[in-house]
């Protein structure tokens with residue numbers, strides 16, 4: 001029995017997946033794999049992958065499944081993530097979910113748990129419209145909770161900006177896509193008996209504690225994880 005989860009964190013944009021996936025990763029000592037971060041980084045560096053991804057990201061559209069799955073196959077082929085991982089922002093479509101199952105099976109691996117971090121559309125709209133992100137370390141702020149010195153990151157001194165895809169039009173498109181493409185993934189994982197819903201409203205510490213309880217229960221055994 002492993003004490004390191006192999007897991008997926010689902011939830012609307014703005015539900016707090018990035019923050020919580022980072023905390024889960026530190027708690028269990030597993031990599032935090034955000035496909036959004038991987039694509040943003042590639043776009044910043046101007047790699048071929050980044051050039052392919054940039055237009056889709058700016059419009060708030062999903063990057064085609066074959067491009068995303070190429071990145072995921074490379075991660076598993078590297079062998080570095082076999083001992084546990086937390087995926088954040090992947091899978092995003094039912095096809096990606098099915099393909100992840102196939103890739104895991106080919107490597108003799110399986111998911112321990114899929115968590116749906118539940119926050120209503122109304123709340124995420126408010127969070128996303130006011131969200132500001134550090135270009136240096138990725139720390140997130142909100143116009144209602146800015147860094148001490150405007151707009152300089154408290155953690156690393158980097159510049160804090162609005163993400164290009166946090167404009168009103170792109171936010172509306174991303175949330176629409178979430179309902180259409182990503183919400184059906186919950187059904188897919190519910191049918192596999194892997195899905196646990198965790199309330200994502202509360203302080204960061206409260207939500208982390210709920211997540212860790214849910215993950216520990218799943219790691220303790222399948223009967224404890226059912227829910």
Ligand code: AMP
Pocket residue numbers: 013035036037039056057058060061062063064068088089090091092096165174
């Ligand atoms: P995120 O930071 O997770 O909101 O991702 C930012 C953008 O990256 C998304 O709006 C998509 O354009 C792209 N992206 C990230 N992950 C995926 C994925 N699994 N499938 C398709 N597009 C993705």
